[in-house]
Amino acid sequence: MHLDIGVFPLELDVYLDGYPGPWREIEPFRHRSGWLMVSEARMVMPFGTWRKRLCACVSDHDEVYSPWLAGQLLTLPVANLRDAEHVPPEALEDIMDGLYWDFLGSADLKNLGHLEEEAERQAVKLTDFERRCRALIEKIDGRTRDLRTELRRGVTEQRRAEITGRMARYSDMTDQLTQALRQKAASLRADTDALEEAVFSALTDFGEVEHLFTVRWQARTLSRGLRGDARLSDPRIADLTIHSWHAGLSGRTLDRIAMMRVFRHETDG
Known part of the structure; x- marks a missing residue:
């Protein structure tokens, strides 16, 4: 049968x-x-x-x-x-x-642990991105200082125009890097917030x-x-x-x- x-x-x-x-x-x-x-x-x-x-x-x-x-x-x-x-x-x-x-209690603990680990990974990502941006900004600032020193020593009008244009581009690059840093931080925070919302929502989910x-x-x-x-x-x-x-x-x-x-x-x- x-x-x-x-x-x-x-x-x-x-x-x-x-x-x-x-x-x-x-x-x-x-x-x-x-x-x-x-x-x-x-x-x-x-x-x-x-x-x-x-x-x-x-x-x-x-x-x-x-x-x-x-x-x-x-x-x-x-x-x-x-x-x-x-x-x-x-x-x-x-x-x-x-x-x-x-099982539900164990799953809740695993979810909270995963959230904590993910938050730590996101923090590491942000710190690394911020470090690289800051390093690049410092190089740009250093090059800008060199150009200003050159201007104070006296240069031809043609060279002054070149230095002024280059300093303007450096300023734009610094602004762009600063904006990129803010956007990256906001994006990582959004990812973490979305995961946190899902995890805390799961605390009331019976699967x-x-x-x-x-x-x-x-x-x-x-x-x-x-x-x-x-x-x-x-x-x-x-x-x-x-x-x-x-x-x-x-x-x-x-x-x-x-x-x-x-x-x-x-x-x-």
Whole structure:
């Protein structure tokens, strides 16, 4: 039958033997069953989009797992996918709401940090541009002083006209550089103000959250004597391929199946 993991809650078995890390990290799942809800939170900003996958997980014993530990369920091999016979507990939604508010708080801090970094970059740009303009203006002023000194010493009428014309051009250049400096400062301030407005506007923006899937999970381990590498698509123990839990999914983790969204699941028998 066809099962769409993103529409209705499903049930499945997760096999702890296939965990790629130390066993102690997933020990809390041993002899447990519960619910896992996965969503993606997003907030769009002028400089990019913050994204984070949120994993809310609770056991049937009302144990709430950390987001990191909940995420480890996605790395485990799964089998026996089927329609859920129960509805998710309300606590699952409450946990997800808390994770989403944590995401918003984290995004706000990142936005404020980005604003501070951008303001510092703009200040550095302005300081560098101002330094170069001032250096050029000083050279022009120095050349102007030399021309005035030459005038005081006495020159021909033709030379006086040349010096007067050159000093007028130097004066125009100084005015243009001063104007360019003011315009550059105004432009950088405008960019910073626009970013600041966007960041502070985002403080009241709730972004968006997309529900990806919800599953009820049952933690299992392989029977003694059938322990192969449950992560391998080609298990090391041949009997594993015909074991009842296998169903052709030894290489499938919940994360991989969720990426496929719609998949075909062949039931046993």
